[in-house]
Amino acid sequence: MKFIAGLMAVLFAAGAQAAEVQVAVAANFVGPMKVLAADFEKASGHKAVVTSGSTGKFYAQIRSGAPFDVLLAADDETPARLDRDGAAVPGSRFTYAIGKLVLWSPKADFVDGNGDVLRRGQFAHLALAAPKLAPYGAAAVETLTRLGLLAALEPRFVQGESIGQTFGFVTSGNAELGFVALSQVYEDGKIQRGSAWIVPSHLHNPIRQDAVLLAGAKDNAAAAALLAYLKTDKAKAVIRAFGYDL
Known part of the structure; x- marks a missing residue:
């Protein structure tokens, strides 16, 4: 019993020592x-x-030694690559x-509920994130390809380095x-302003967003605590409220 009590005291003491966790977050999130x-x-007392x-840029920065502890990516392939890279x-x-x-x-009323505005083509510029850097940009190109509209609309592309710049x-x-990402225009169960077409999921590969603990933070209790927190029901409720699936 003394051992267990001592162990609990150590754990509580460690929890009381607030720490920072450096988080690289995909722009959509x-x-x-x-x-x-x-x-x-x-x-937790810890600061994120x-x-x-x-x-895509985060991957290059992390491989070059950027001091991030956690990556919340916009895809599942980048965290998997970092895993393979050690x-x-x-x-x-996860x-x-x-x-x-x-x-x-x-x-x-500019964008209709079926996305037919793309076929009508009554616009000069269509924004999307650079597909080689941003998974949402790759999903946009897949969508246009499956609709048979890529060649016709590509000359009108305005590409952002991230979905954040694209939204801008x-x-x-x-x-x-x-x-753009639905989360950028969605809150309290609805799209907040403007007009939109939520792209059907069958028109592009799933945008599965993975989190990963980076190697330099293997002993960082705050980083581990953040990843654990993202799995809680309270965190999941917030994520769903911004239009994501789980």
Whole structure:
């Protein structure tokens, strides 16, 4: 009993020592991550320091020694590559969300519920994330390919390095419409403004988003705690509220 009591005391003492975890977050997940980071800090005392960007760029930065502890990617392949490269902790990878692609415009009634606006072509610019860097961009290209519209619309592409920059192109008016993440325009069970077509999942490969603990953080208790928190019912409720599947 004395041993167990001593062990519990050590664990509680370790939990009381707040620490920071450096998190690389795919741009589509910034909205829910802000909520999750605040909830995580309240629950654990640890602080999640969030950096957002494209998954492809994060891969290059991590392989070059960027001091991230956790990657929340926009795909499942990048964390798997880091695992194969020895840059991630084996067995730590899991799917935290399944993303949804949406064709969106801030203009009301511009995008119809079936995406026929793409065939009508009454627009000058179509924004999407660079497909080699951002999984949502790859999903957009797959969608256009399956619709038979890629060749016709490719000259109108305005490409962002991340889905965050792509969203900025549409909101600023540099493109009349664009393929963005549903989570960027969705809250409280509905699309907040403008007009949209939620792209049917059969038109592109699943956007399975994986999290992974990076090798340099194998002994980082705060990083492990964050990944554990993402698996809780409370965290899952937040993720669903932003339009993701689980």
